Amino acid sequence: MERSTIVRVHEGLHARPATRFVKLAKGFESDVELVKDGKAVSAKSSVKLMLLAVKENQEVTVRASGADAIEAIEALIGYLENPRAGLDDEAGEGGSEAAAPAPQATPTAAASADGTPKLQGVAASEGVAIGPAFAHFPAEIEGPGRRLRADEIDGELERFRGAVASVQARMDRTLAEDNLSAGDRGIVAALRDIAADDSLTGEVEKLIKEGDDAVSAVIAAAAAVAADFSAVDDHYLNARADDVHAVGRQICLVLLGQDEVSLETIPQGAILIADDIGAWDLARAPLKRIGGVVCGHGGATSHIAIITRSHGIPAVLGLGDKVNALRTASQVAIDGNAGHVIVDPDEATRADFSRRVEAAAQERAGLKIFKGVTPTRADGTVIEVAANIGSLEEIEAAQEAGAMGVGLFRTELLFMRHMHLPSEDMQAETYSALAKAFAPHSVIVRTLDIGGDKPIAGIEFPDEENPFLGWRGIRMCLDRPDIFKRQLRALLRAAVHRNIKVMLPMISEIAEVTRTRALVEECAAELKAEGVPHAGFDLGVMIETPAAVLIAPALAKEVAFFSIGTNDLTQYIMAADRLNPTVAKLNDVTNPAVMSAIELTARAGVAAGIMVGMCGEAAGRPDLIPTFIKMGLTELSMSPASIQRAKKTIAAMAAEK
Ligand code: PEP
Numbered sequence: 001m002e003r004s005t006i007v008r009v010h011e012g013l014h015a016r017p018a019t020r021f022v023k024l025a026k027g028f029e030s031d032v033e034l035v036k037d038g039k040a041v042s043a044k045s046s047v048k049l050m051l052l053a054v055k056e057n058q059e060v061t062v063r064a065s066g067a068d069a070i071e072a073i074e075a076l077i078g079y080l081e082n083p084r085a086g087l088d089d090e091a092g093e094g095g096s097e098a099a100a101p102a103p104q105a106t107p108t109a110a111a112s113a114d115g116t117p118k119l120q121g122v123a124a125s126e127g128v129a130i131g132p133a134f135a136h137f138p139a140e141i142e143g144p145g146r147r148l149r150a151d152e153i154d155g156e157l158e159r160f161r162g163a164v165a166s167v168q169a170r171m172d173r174t175l176a177e178d179n180l181s182a183g184d185r186g187i188v189a190a191l192r193d194i195a196a197d198d199s200l201t202g203e204v205e206k207l208i209k210e211g212d213d214a215v216s217a218v219i220a221a222a223a224a225v226a227a228d229f230s231a232v233d234d235h236y237l238n239a240r241a242d243d244v245h246a247v248g249r250q251i252c253l254v255l256l257g258q259d260e261v262s263l264e265t266i267p268q269g270a271i272l273i274a275d276d277i278g279a280w281d282l283a284r285a286p287l288k289r290i291g292g293v294v295c296g297h298g299g300a301t302s303h304i305a306i307i308t309r310s311h312g313i314p315a316v317l318g319l320g321d322k323v324n325a326l327r328t329a330s331q332v333a334i335d336g337n338a339g340h341v342i343v344d345p346d347e348a349t350r351a352d353f354s355r356r357v358e359a360a361a362q363e364r365a366g367l368k369i370f371k372g373v374t375p376t377r378a379d380g381t382v383i384e385v386a387a388n389i390g391s392l393e394e395i396e397a398a399q400e401a402g403a404m405g406v407g408l409f410r411t412e413l414l415f416m417r418h419m420h421l422p423s424e425d426m427q428a429e430t431y432s433a434l435a436k437a438f439a440p441h442s443v444i445v446r447t448l449d450i451g452g453d454k455p456i457a458g459i460e461f462p463d464e465e466n467p468f469l470g471w472r473g474i475r476m477c478l479d480r481p482d483i484f485k486r487q488l489r490a491l492l493r494a495a496v497h498r499n500i501k502v503m504l505p506m507i508s509e510i511a512e513v514t515r516t517r518a519l520v521e522e523c524a525a526e527l528k529a530e531g532v533p534h535a536g537f538d539l540g541v542m543i544e545t546p547a548a549v550l551i552a553p554a555l556a557k558e559v560a561f562f563s564i565g566t567n568d569l570t571q572y573i574m575a576a577d578r579l580n581p582t583v584a585k586l587n588d589v590t591n592p593a594v595m596s597a598i599e600l601t602a603r604a605g606v607a608a609g610i611m612v613g614m615c616g617e618a619a620g621r622p623d624l625i626p627t628f629i630k631m632g633l634t635e636l637s638m639s640p641a642s643i644q645r646a647k648k649t650i651a652a653m654a655a656e657k
């Protein structure tokens with residue numbers, strides 16, 4: 001008996017949804033399988049389900065045989081079609097493991113600028129740290145490779161089952177601890193599932209029955225399952241290979257009667273260095289004492305990255321073999337923004353990092369009083385100090401910082417994070433969640449700003465000589481109304497909350513605004529005809545190209561606001577690639593050419609009576625904020641970490657008058 005359906009589980013059957021699906025399936029006696037593209041796997045194995053890589057909006061078939069087959073199919077199809085119904089978990093679908101903000105990828109080539117040995121890895125969690133190195137390189141476990149006698153097999157199977165039960169019990173105890181965050185809890189729960197999964201345990205038992213000792217069997221089976229995860233074309237699932245190894249290791253340690261080298265003894269402020277750290281080990285480590293994390297394994301979507309980011313611990317991951325250079329280091333400095341690790345820094349570097357760390361800590365403490373401040377100009381005009389964010393997970397940090405709304409929601413992450421284009425519903429939910437979180441403040445959502453330099457699944461980008469001058473941002477969107485309209489419809493739906501504004505990136509001519517407006521109207525008419533609630537929104541543009549600056553007076557008559565994107569504006573005004581370190585000197589917002597472009601824009605916007613804001617990095621610079629405010633800018637949007645400092649700068653300006 002079988003039934004097919006389209007999967008509506010947000011982000012597909014990743015770890016947590018797969019776990020839920022399995023839990024449901026296990027509630028039935030029948031054998032149940034999930035079939036995708038002709039491949040059938042047991043619906044009672046979360047590992048097999050994850051490896052099937054089922055994505056949202058794909059067609060699958062649920063097949064069942066047994067006494068309660070009808071009920072099983074009903075329940076499982078129900079879950080796939082409406083995953084939120086009947087959930088007892090408030091976190092909903094696509095839990096933290098799949099939804100963590102993915103920082104920009106960084107090159108992994110070694111770099112040495114000033115003669116100091118500097119290793120380059122993946123900038124996985126921002127912040128700088130310097131501290132004693134705490135090398136955590138537990139010895140590789142080797143199986144004894146012993147052949148079992150036939151009369152030993154049953155005993156070895158029991159020993160293995162006991163070890164699995166003991167690992168699960170330890171994980172259960174960790175899960176029961178109060179101090180575990182919701183994100184960490186999800187991660188540990190997923191590891192617990194891997195430990196119990198048939199794919200792993202079934203393979204181990206098979207090997208033991210064939211005569212392998214339990215430790216050797218676990219090592220071989222974990223390697224095979226991990227290899228399956230590594231082979232899938234999905235970064236998130238690739239990262240699960242490390243989790244499988246970590247679980248296998250835990251089972252082996254119990255079998256060998258050994259304890260993992262504990263992270264309990266890590267000194268205050270130390271930089272944890274490891275080739276790999278099990279997410280479970282990290283989640284239950286004394287995280288408050290860890291100054292930073294450096295790892296050979298791991299990428300931006302690995303569990304280590306998710307945990308360090310959510311605990312504000314700077315981290316550089318994915319160093320590969322280069323991490324071995326740190327085994328004997330006594331001190332390490334890391335820059336989690338740039339992805340740099342400096343081994344045994346010289347005195348000047350030590351002094352520099354200590355100063356940066358100390359300054360950051362002192363500043364953070366002193367700035368807290370500005371969180372609730374509403375800064376004004378001397379004439380009483382409120383200056384909105386808003387946040388630049390790229391995911392719902394960053395809402396809390398922005399609110400904690402005292403953000404007066406969102407001045408730039410980069411929607412690219414929503415698109416880049418998935419292996420398919422996000423649906424209208426999913427986008428509408430995301431934009432609505434933002435609107436509700438920041439009401440009554442505005443939330444400015446930027447329409448998709450993607451190009452050949454940042455490819456995403458579902459859009460074919462041509463090879464371009466100059467991707468920054470090519471088919472990106474509004475240019476791509478207007479050529480792909482199927483994608484663009486989906487986003488505009490979602491924004492119109494979210495606009496019922498009344499605080500959504502929309503801005504267009506990379507504008508270089510007025511026609512781009514008028515064509516967008518026509519599409520917005522088309523979408524609104526469609527939604528009306530379909531009876532879907534929606535509302536209008538203010539439409540603004542980013543000023544990022546010299547062309548936009550030069551037509552700013554005319555552009556100002558077409559839109560509700562300007563937001564100056566100094567990152568791109570600087571590279572285009574100076575003709576200096578923002579990613580090319582050899583022209584970094586030219587890429588300077590304080591160059592008179594760039595400052596005069598900003599001034600021209602401000603003047604045009606103020607003359608037309610529209611709001612002029614800024615959302616490029618320069619908006620958070622205390623040395624430039626007074627100049628921008630004098631130019632007439634009334635909104636500055638920046639990374640949450642800069643908000644309190646910016647409020648302080650503006651308050652000081654007003655007090656001077
Ligand atoms: C900018 O260009 O200043 C900007 C804010 O956009 P992004 O950095 O996302 O290109």
Ligand code: MG
Nearest residue numbers: 544565567568
């Ligand atoms: Mg830009």
